[in-house]
Amino acid sequence: MIGEVERYLLNKIKEDGAIHMTLIDPEDVTPRSASTTAREAEECQSSAIMIGGTTLVSTMHLDKVVKAVKSVVEIPVILFPNNITGISKYADAIWFMSLLNSSDPYFIAGAQVLGAPLVRKLGLEPIPMGYIIVGEAGAVGVIGRACSIPHNKPELAASYALAAQYLGMRFVYLEAGSGAKQAVSKEMIRAVKNVLEVPLIVGGGIRTGQHAKEAVAAGADIVVTGTVLEESSSRKEIKERIMRIIEGIKEGVNRRYRR
Ligand code: 1GP
Numbered sequence: 001m002i003g004e005v006e007r008y009l010l011n012k013i014k015e016d017g018a019i020h021m022t023l024i025d026p027e028d029v030t031p032r033s034a035s036t037t038a039r040e041a042e043e044c045q046s047s048a049i050m051i052g053g054t055t056l057v058s059t060m061h062l063d064k065v066v067k068a069v070k071s072v073v074e075i076p077v078i079l080f081p082n083n084i085t086g087i088s089k090y091a092d093a094i095w096f097m098s099l100l101n102s103s104d105p106y107f108i109a110g111a112q113v114l115g116a117p118l119v120r121k122l123g124l125e126p127i128p129m130g131y132i133i134v135g136e137a138g139a140v141g142v143i144g145r146a147c148s149i150p151h152n153k154p155e156l157a158a159s160y161a162l163a164a165q166y167l168g169m170r171f172v173y174l175e176a177g178s179g180a181k182q183a184v185s186k187e188m189i190r191a192v193k194n195v196l197e198v199p200l201i202v203g204g205g206i207r208t209g210q211h212a213k214e215a216v217a218a219g220a221d222i223v224v225t226g227t228v229l230e231e232s233s234s235r236k237e238i239k240e241r242i243m244r245i246i247e248g249i250k251e252g253v254n255r256r257y258r259r
Helices: 004-016 031-043 059-070 105-122 139-143 154-166 186-195 209-218 235-258
Strands: 019-024 048-051 077-079 093-099 125-133 171-175 200-203 222-225
Touching: 004 019, 004 125, 019 031, 019 235, 031 048, 031 059, 031 235, 048 059, 059 077, 093 105, 093 171, 125 154, 154 171, 154 186, 171 186, 186 200, 186 209, 209 222, 209 235, 222 235
Parallel strands: 019 048, 019 222, 048 077, 077 093, 093 125, 125 171, 171 200, 200 222
Antiparallel strands: none
């Protein structure tokens, strides 16, 4: 059941303690700029490229972006779908995800039912993941009709994460929303990690090495960043920012062992 990409991620987490993934929102890029970001990310040792965005509607554009990225990197390209329009045959794998705290059954199981046959037909590797929205959350909270978990209720996030694990999801994602002012707190990451045996992904509003370090020290296994790279004006800046975040992840792993 566990595919090649998932095995790679699990091994990488085991080897490095925690890893970084670069998120590319197809709506904010051209195929060319996406491939530049992906190449820089791979050079800086980001472990995978995720491609997806909340308001994406053009599968045609998505295909072009995924194809361009795939042609320049060796690391896996994983789809991060907002809906059935977020599926592309050019990717290696897809987060087969359920927005657990949505109030709309469409985002919990409806889109998944529609998308599953296509995922199978295209031979994409599905990686089951429980997706949990936290705090203000922005666009993803609105579109996904999330009953967002307040930042000061870590125990609620832990209950959702545990339920995801008991439902058989093999990854859990705490999402503060793209470009969030407030990233997921250390307390919430710690509370979730405390009950979880599957890898924990954390994203939304992580902009600096210090942020990444704190998230990893608290228990994040995968740190996802997107906005911070979109805000970069040059290849040099993209590289520097990714390097700082990856350095922060390494420091976070070391801090865990020092406890
Ligand atoms: C969004 O968690 C991801 O889905 C990444 O968030 O864009 O804030 O890095 P940022």
